[in-house]
Amino acid sequence: MSSQAVLTVDQMRAAEQAAMGAGVSEMELMQRAGEGAAQWVARMAGGRSVCVLCGPGNNGGDGYVIAESLRKRGLEVAVVTPKEPGSETARTARTHYKGEISTGALPEACVYVDCLFGYGLSRKVEGDFASLLSSMRSASGYKIAIDVPSSIASETGELLGPEVGYDLTIALGAWKRAHFTMPAMARMGVKRLVDIGIEMPDDAPRMSSPPKLTPPAADAHKYRRGLLAIVAGEMPGAPLLAAEAAMRSGAGYAKLLSEHSHPDAPAELVIDGALLPDALGDERIGALLVGPGLGRSENARERLETVLSTGKPIVLDADALHLLDHSMLDGRSGTKIAVTPHEGELAALCKTFGADGDDKIARAKRLHAASGMTVLAKGPDSVLVGTDGIRFFEQGSSWLSAAGTGDVLAGIAASRLAAHGEPQRALEEAVWLHHEAARLAGPAFTAGQLAHAVKPAMETFL
Numbered sequence: 001m002s003s004q005a006v007l008t009v010d011q012m013r014a015a016e017q018a019a020m021g022a023g024v025s026e027m028e029l030m031q032r033a034g035e036g037a038a039q040w041v042a043r044m045a046g047g048r049s050v051c052v053l054c055g056p057g058n059n060g061g062d063g064y065v066i067a068e069s070l071r072k073r074g075l076e077v078a079v080v081t082p083k084e085p086g087s088e089t090a091r092t093a094r095t096h097y098k099g100e101i102s103t104g105a106l107p108e109a110c111v112y113v114d115c116l117f118g119y120g121l122s123r124k125v126e127g128d129f130a131s132l133l134s135s136m137r138s139a140s141g142y143k144i145a146i147d148v149p150s151s152i153a154s155e156t157g158e159l160l161g162p163e164v165g166y167d168l169t170i171a172l173g174a175w176k177r178a179h180f181t182m183p184a185m186a187r188m189g190v191k192r193l194v195d196i197g198i199e200m201p202d203d204a205p206r207m208s209s210p211p212k213l214t215p216p217a218a219d220a221h222k223y224r225r226g227l228l229a230i231v232a233g234e235m236p237g238a239p240l241l242a243a244e245a246a247m248r249s250g251a252g253y254a255k256l257l258s259e260h261s262h263p264d265a266p267a268e269l270v271i272d273g274a275l276l277p278d279a280l281g282d283e284r285i286g287a288l289l290v291g292p293g294l295g296r297s298e299n300a301r302e303r304l305e306t307v308l309s310t311g312k313p314i315v316l317d318a319d320a321l322h323l324l325d326h327s328m329l330d331g332r333s334g335t336k337i338a339v340t341p342h343e344g345e346l347a348a349l350c351k352t353f354g355a356d357g358d359d360k361i362a363r364a365k366r367l368h369a370a371s372g373m374t375v376l377a378k379g380p381d382s383v384l385v386g387t388d389g390i391r392f393f394e395q396g397s398s399w400l401s402a403a404g405t406g407d408v409l410a411g412i413a414a415s416r417l418a419a420h421g422e423p424q425r426a427l428e429e430a431v432w433l434h435h436e437a438a439r440l441a442g443p444a445f446t447a448g449q450l451a452h453a454v455k456p457a458m459e460t461f462l
Helices: 009-021 026-045 058-072 088-096 127-138 237-246 298-308 319-323 343-353 360-371 405-420 423-441 447-452 454-460
Strands: 050-054 077-080 111-115 142-146 168-172 190-194 227-231 253-257 270-272 285-290 314-316 337-339 374-377 383-386 389-392
Touching: 009 026, 026 058, 026 088, 026 111, 026 142, 026 168, 026 190, 050 058, 058 077, 058 088, 058 111, 058 142, 111 127, 227 237, 227 405, 237 253, 237 285, 237 405, 237 447, 285 298, 285 405, 298 314, 298 319, 314 405, 319 343, 337 423, 343 360, 343 374, 360 374, 360 383, 374 423, 383 423, 405 423, 405 447, 423 447, 423 454, 447 454
Parallel strands: 050 077, 050 111, 111 142, 142 168, 168 190, 227 253, 227 285, 253 270, 285 314, 314 337, 337 374
Antiparallel strands: 374 383, 383 389
16 A cells, blocks of 8 residues: 555655654654665666755755765765755755765766755745756756656646656655646656655555456356446437447447437447437446537437436546536435546536635545545546545556547446446546557557557456
């Protein structure tokens, strides 16, 4: 659990205080962090010269520990600091460093290590610190950030100073929210974690772990594996994309409920043209997907209300997220509903349910609390909030920024929901399958090609 926890600033401070309360000194924690980070820096340096930028706080203290550890390994080390240490522990670390210290310009080096500020930064980076970061940005060497890159807010990932692109970010003790939120996430390069032996809170949000999917039971049949019904609407393309993905994501049976003609539908997709109330009368339906291609007319609203009235597990996406309102959930539990909003759809839902917040994480949490629905706030920095807590994900392929890929994600999620009926688990599995399908599809794929790549993606997790 400790390696997966994603902590707020307050949670990290509390974890450190708990360790010190149990008899571990702050200097010992700093030594653990610095030595652990130094191993990574030495590995990346490969004997080349290193420049460590040290700030006045404990992140700067980590930097002095790193610099001394590298010096003892025989590497050429330069330390640059615009300001003397402000804490007793950081001052102690500085006295332990036996090399040269400069207060001037950034020297030439092969590897640069940013220890100006760690977690907890909330104000704009200016003056000499900003100048050093600007120089580091322009330098041609390999760039490493220690804990949280300087000029980045730990809680939100907001940029607070010169933008530097790092090759490696080494988190200390625990992951922070900025490690998995944009815009910071895109600038951190590869991320690694150094364990410093502190205990994590049991209820901490955490990184999502790869799912372990299972093949159908020996006596399985198509209905036991899950019947998914995809409710079509005014636009035919989106529900077909969702169906293509759903048929390859584990459900035993996917069918499209549509009162329109679909001549381009694959032969293996069953299309039920009955009136929606009649089509939904099939008691074997295990889950429903509504939203892709639904439209936003009064007829679309009626179709959504009809789907919600079944009380079955449902994935809502796209237009359904703009049509949903409080009255549709009156007397119905939101716990069977999974929603997959992008930023605009999340804003619309939060307005509907009075669940505003300062950032994506806060909005998703409040939407879940207000509605009971499981929320996947999707994007390059997807966040999942449900009854089992909060999950963060690594960034998927940037090629997913294409029309129709959200419909594919919705189809995968609905198929997984039909397979086992658990909304949070279904959404978590869907993100992993979506990312893996994008990796397998290669560059410049279409949504249809992504949907077909879901089948080989399934093999990765079996």
